[in-house]
Every structure is written in C-alpha cells, then in structure tokens.
Amino acid sequence: MSAGADRARRAAQDGAPVLELSGVSKQYRQGDETIDALHATDLTVRAGELVGVLGPSGSGKSTLLTVMGGLRTPSAGRVLLAGREITGLPEKERARRRHREMGFVLQDAGLVPYLRVTDQLALHDKVERTAADEARRAGLLEALGIADHRDKYPEELSGGERQRVAIATALYHDPQVVLADEPTAALDSGRAKVVARLLAEQTHERGRAAVMVTHDERLLPVCDRVLRMSDGALSPC
Amino acid sequence: MFLALREIRHQPSKFALAVAVVALVAYLTFFLDGLANGLASSYRTGIEQRDAAAVVITEDSNEQINASFLSRDQVEAGTGALAAQGVDELALVAGTARPVSGAASGETRSDLYVFGLDLGGFARPQVVEGRDVVDAADEVVVDDSLKRDGWGLGTVFQLVGSEHRWTVVGFTHDDTYTTAPMVFADRQAVLANTPNTLVPAVNALLVHHAASDEQTVPERTRQSLDDAGLQALSTQEFINTLSGYSAQVATFSLMVAALIVIAALVLAIFLYVLNLQKKPVFGIMKARGVPTNYLVRSGVVQAAVLSATGVLAGFALTAATSLVLPEQIPFRVMPGQYAAILAAFVLCSVIGGLISVRFVSRIDPAEAIA
Numbered sequence: 001m002s003a004g005a006d007r008a009r010r011a012a013q014d015g016a017p018v019l020e021l022s023g024v025s026k027q028y029r030q031g032d033e034t035i036d037a038l039h040a041t042d043l044t045v046r047a048g049e050l051v052g053v054l055g056p057s058g059s060g061k062s063t064l065l066t067v068m069g070g071l072r073t074p075s076a077g078r079v080l081l082a083g084r085e086i087t088g089l090p091e092k093e094r095a096r097r098r099h100r101e102m103g104f105v106l107q108d109a110g111l112v113p114y115l116r117v118t119d120q121l122a123l124h125d126k127v128e129r130t131a132a133d134e135a136r137r138a139g140l141l142e143a144l145g146i147a148d149h150r151d152k153y154p155e156e157l158s159g160g161e162r163q164r165v166a167i168a169t170a171l172y173h174d175p176q177v178v179l180a181d182e183p184t185a186a187l188d189s190g191r192a193k194v195v196a197r198l199l200a201e202q203t204h205e206r207g208r209a210a211v212m213v214t215h216d217e218r219l220l221p222v223c224d225r226v227l228r229m230s231d232g233a234l235s236p237c
Numbered sequence: 238m239f240l241a242l243r244e245i246r247h248q249p250s251k252f253a254l255a256v257a258v259v260a261l262v263a264y265l266t267f268f269l270d271g272l273a274n275g276l277a278s279s280y281r282t283g284i285e286q287r288d289a290a291a292v293v294i295t296e297d298s299n300e301q302i303n304a305s306f307l308s309r310d311q312v313e314a315g316t317g318a319l320a321a322q323g324v325d326e327l328a329l330v331a332g333t334a335r336p337v338s339g340a341a342s343g344e345t346r347s348d349l350y351v352f353g354l355d356l357g358g359f360a361r362p363q364v365v366e367g368r369d370v371v372d373a374a375d376e377v378v379v380d381d382s383l384k385r386d387g388w389g390l391g392t393v394f395q396l397v398g399s400e401h402r403w404t405v406v407g408f409t410h411d412d413t414y415t416t417a418p419m420v421f422a423d424r425q426a427v428l429a430n431t432p433n434t435l436v437p438a439v440n441a442l443l444v445h446h447a448a449s450d451e452q453t454v455p456e457r458t459r460q461s462l463d464d465a466g467l468q469a470l471s472t473q474e475f476i477n478t479l480s481g482y483s484a485q486v487a488t489f490s491l492m493v494a495a496l497i498v499i500a501a502l503v504l505a506i507f508l509y510v511l512n513l514q515k516k517p518v519f520g521i522m523k524a525r526g527v528p529t530n531y532l533v534r535s536g537v538v539q540a541a542v543l544s545a546t547g548v549l550a551g552f553a554l555t556a557a558t559s560l561v562l563p564e565q566i567p568f569r570v571m572p573g574q575y576a577a578i579l580a581a582f583v584l585c586s587v588i589g590g591l592i593s594v595r596f597v598s599r600i601d602p603a604e605a606i607a
Contacts, residue, residue, distance in 0.1 A: 062606055071524060071603040092528065095602075099526025106605060110521045112240075114247035119239075123522075126239040127531050153247065181606050 103170030259547025275567030323445030353427030398432025505589020540590030
C-alpha cells in the first residue's frame with residue numbers, strides 16, 4: 001500500500017475510535033497493602049481529538065498514561081489501539097507497536113541528548129530500517145517553527161523549542177495516537193500555551209488522536225474534551 | 238551504528254579518553270610483543286636459516302646440544318640412516334673471540350658460536366656482504382651483528398683457548414643462535430682448531446629434507462638412530478630445547494594476554510559507567526518503543542569502534558617507536574600476531590560491552606513517565 005493511500009484510508013477513519021480502554025484498572029502491591037492506582041476506567045479517544053487529563057500529582061494520571069501507552073500491563077481490563085488489543089502482549093511486541101503506532105511527548109521533552117534535531121526524527125527510520133522522509137521532516141520542522149534549529153543539539157535549545165522538537169518527533173512517523181506527559185511542565189505560561197496549541201493544531205490537522213496529561217488548568221481551553229483524575233478515578237469535567 | 242557514532246560525535250573528548258587508554262595499553266602490548274618476537278627470533282634465526290628439517294643429537298645429551306658428542310660410529314650410523322634425506326655434520330663451538338687486527342683489536346671480546354659445517358652443503362650461510370669462504374682452513378663468514386663490536390671484512394681474530402687465526406671474509410644477516418652472533422667455518426678446520434678447553438667433536442647432524450609432511454624422520458630411520466644411541470628432533474622441537482627459549486616465550490605470551498584482558502576490562506568498566514549515566518536516556522528511548530536489542534547493538538558497535546580505533550593508534554605508536562629504536566634491541570613485527578592481538582582486543586571489549594546488556598534490558602520504560 002502506498003503512503004498516500006494509507007493516509008487517505010486514515011483520513012476516512014476520522015472520528016473513529018483509536019484508543020479504547022474498557023474496564024482498565026491497576027493495583028500495586030506495597031508490602032501487605034494493595035494500592036488502587038487506577039479504578040476500573042472506560043475511555044475512548046477518537047481520531048482528530050485532543051483529550052486533556054487533569055489532576056494533581058499522585059492522582060494516578062501517570063499510571064493511566066503508562067497503561068494507555070502499553071508501558072505497563074493493567075491488572076484488569078483491555079486496551080485497544082486501532083482496534084487491536086495491546087494488553088497481554090509481550091514487552092517486545094508492545095515496544096514494536098509503541099514505536100510504530102504511538103508518539104510520545106515526555107516531560108522535559110524526552111529527547112536524546114546526543115542527537116541533533118534532524119537526527120531525533122531520523123532515529124525512527126534507523127530503528128525501522130526505512131528511508132528517511134526528507135520532505136515530511138522539513139514540513140514538520142517548518143510547521144512547528146523550528147526549521148532553523150535542525151542542526152542543533154537539545155542542550156542548545158530553549159525549553160519551548162525542545163518541546164516543539166518533541167512534538168515533531170512524536171508526529172514524524174504518523175502515529176495513531178500521541179501521548180503527552182506534562183509537556184509544558186518546564187515552561188512559563190506564555191510558552192506553555194503556544195506548545196499546547198501546536199499540539200492541538202497538529203492533532204486536528206493530521207487527524208490523529210492525542211491524550212495530554214497535565215496539572216496545568218490553563219491548557220484546558222485547547223483540549224476538545226477534558227477529564228479529571230482524582231484518587232485513581234477518571235470523571236468528566 | 239547510528240546512535241553509537243552520533244554519541245561519539247557529540248562528545249568526542251569523552252570518548253577520546255577511552256580511546257587513549259586503549260591506545261596506550263595496545264601500544265604497550267604491541268611493543269612488548271615486538272620485543273618478545275625480536276628476542277625469540279634472535280634465539281632461532283640461525284637455526285631456521287640452515288634449511289634443515291630435523292636435528293639429530295645423542296640420546297645421552299638430555300636434548301641439550303652442548304652435551305651431545307657424537308662418536309665416529311654414531312656419525313657413520315646416522316649419516317648412513319639419513320642419507321636419503323640429505324645430512325650434514327655440525328661441530329658447534331661456543332667461544333669468546335678476540336680480534337687481533339683491524340679497528341676492533343684490543344680489549345674487546347665478543348661471545349659467539351662457531352658453526353663448523355660443510356660450507357658447500359645445504360646448510361651453508363648466505364653471504365650478503367663480502368664473499369664466500371675460499372681458503373677453508375683460515376677463512377670464515379660471520380653474522381653482521383658483529384659489526385657493532387667493530388668487526389669488518391678482513392678482521393682477524395682468535396678464539397680464547399686457541400692460537401689459530403681466523404679471517405673474516407664475508408657477512409651474513411640474521412644469523413644468531415641463542416642471541417649470540419654465529420660464525421661459519423669449515424667443519425674440518427673447526428675440529429682441528431677447537432679451543433683447548435673443549436672437546437673437538439661433531440655435536441649434531443642436520444637433516445635437510447623431511448621424509449614427508451607428517452614425519453620429519455620416518456619410523457624405520459628413527460629405529461636405526463635409536464639403535465645407535467641417537468635421537469631426531471624436528472627443527473621446531475630443537476628450538477624449544479634451547480635453554481630459556483620456551484620459558485621466555487611462555488612468559489611474554491602470558492604478559493601480552495594479561496595486557497589484552499586488562500585493556501578490555503578497563504574499556505568494559507568505562508562503557509559500563511557511561512551506560513549508568515545514560516540510564517534516563519535509555520528509559521526514554523525504550524518508552525518510545527526503541528527495541529532493547531537495538532540499544533544493545535549500538536553499545537557493542539561503540540565498544541568495537543572505540544577499541545579498534547585505540548588499537549590502530551597503538552599500532553601507529555609502535556611503528557613510530559620501532560623506527561627510532563637502537564639496533565641492539567631486537568624488535569620484530571609479526572603481522573599475523575598483530576592481527577590476532579587486534580582481534581583479541583576488539584573481541585574482549587565487545588564482550589565487555591555486552592555486560593551492559595543486562596543493565597539496559599532491566600530498565601523499566603515506564604520509569605521515563607512515572
């Protein structure tokens with residue numbers, strides 16, 4: 001299938017469920033105690049939708065993100081990505097699906113310190129042994145306003161620029177879903193809003209699904225839907 | 238490849254440090270190996286250049302040529318039994334020479350070995366300067382390392398314990414026996430002028446051709462030699478009997494091996510510490526779905542690149558040193574051994590790099606988020 005046909009197929013799926021959680025819960029054992037980090041949760045994220053998850057630290061939103069991202073296996077329930085279950089897969093398999101179908105924007109950007117901006121994106125092609133898509137790379141860097149920084153190392157960029165690079169990296173391989181973990185934690189409010197708006201724009205334009213976990217209420221206006229996390233329970237807000 | 242090289246490019250000075258350590262240890266290893274080979278070959282070359290497949294000595298000698306004295310009957314029995322393979326009699330005299338004419342005359346003494354041979358036979362010396370012996374009674378050709386003692390063509394010398402005057406008419410190259418220079422003379426002349434402290438005798442028989450690829454001396458001949466109280470050693474076996482040779486080769490080999498292991502350990506520890514520092518980055522990449530084996534492969538490639546670069550730098554240093562080394566120090570580069578050392582270095586460091594496999598695979602990608 002050509003890349004163009006693939007994109008056309010995905011565009012036709014606009015509004016289709018991309019990430020589905022049904023009855024997902026997570027308990028940790030700590031000595032004799034069992035901690036309910038995440039109560040049974042149902043959630044559907046659709047293509048072209050940016051969902052914000054708001055909650056204070058320790059509310060279980062990181063647990064939610066790790067379970068959604070296939071980084072941790074839930075104690076009960078199922079997680080489906082693009083209609084296919086990821087719960088119960090071995091880590092090797094989950095890693096492959098994360099790499100191909102998900103994009104991550106982590107706290108402090110989560111960039112590799114010894115890769116220049118273009119190489120941050122190229123890493124995906126190197127791992128997958130695919131040819132680099134120069135036009136797509138240039139287009140992304142342009143759209144995110146960091147085309148001038150393509151040959152810089154993360155340490156040479158400002159916090160906001162780093163997060164833009166992280167968004168470009170997360171979107172480069174055209175994933176089904178982008179998961180963002182406190183993407184603006186290190187930024188002042190002005191820059192935080194710009195970064196969040198860029199994430200929203202890219203999600204909408206490209207018809208991708210996104211989940212942004214944050215404790216920053218000021219970012220909520222850019223989200224299509226906001227959920228509140230409190231003591232391991234997710235509720236509409 | 239990608240991550241490994243990009244990381245080196247990002248912080249070249251940090252990795253240069255690791256390369257420098259490997260380069261210095263490799264330098265030490267190559268240098269020691271060159272010296273060991275130089276020393277070992279100064280024991281050997283004089284024997285190796287005699288074009289002999291085997292050396293026959295008496296059974297009573299306990300495999301020491303200095304204690305091997307063949308009787309007339311033994312010489313006849315041996316040469317008879319070995320006639321088909323080609324044979325020459327060797328009279329070996331360990332002596333101290335005192336030049337009596339020329340620039341070297343005076344107090345200088347030189348320790349050397351006189352090989353009394355058939356100068357027209359298969360074991361004859363190859364003259365590289367001057368000429369072959371014509372007057373068998375008085376003329377000799379000698380190894381050119383004696384030039385360092387001031388010897389030249391026309392030098393006349395006596396052996397301590399003998400009044401006979403020998404004249405140097407030619408030089409050979411790389412003819413040393415147990416590190417001392419060799420002097421080639423006609424066997425009859427040596428037997429007639431053996432220093433009075435020694436017994437004039439044939440000490441060994443040199444056997445020209447091996448009987449076959451498997452056997453230097455066939456079983457039947459071995460039996461006849463045994464009946465005559467003689468034993469045949471292949472040239473390599475004979476070299477191993479030279480006093481100190483095997484012990485010295487073993488010692489140097491052990492030192493070289495130890496250096497390789499030490500260098501590999503140093504590199505492995507360095508890479509391990511480096512990997513410890515990179516734990517958060519590994520976590521991020523694993524969270525993004527970069528497979529563990531990709532990260533491990535990068536680590537191994539990095540170890541191989543660093544050690545290979547270091548070893549090649551060490552080799553360059555060794556080559557440069559060998560150019561300025563004084564002639565008295567025997568130094569010999571054996572390309573095969575150097576290639577083996579290079580391979581051993583790279584292999585050991587790759588194994589060291591693999592130590593971090595466990596470390597990388599244990600990193601929980603969820604920690605990058607939690």
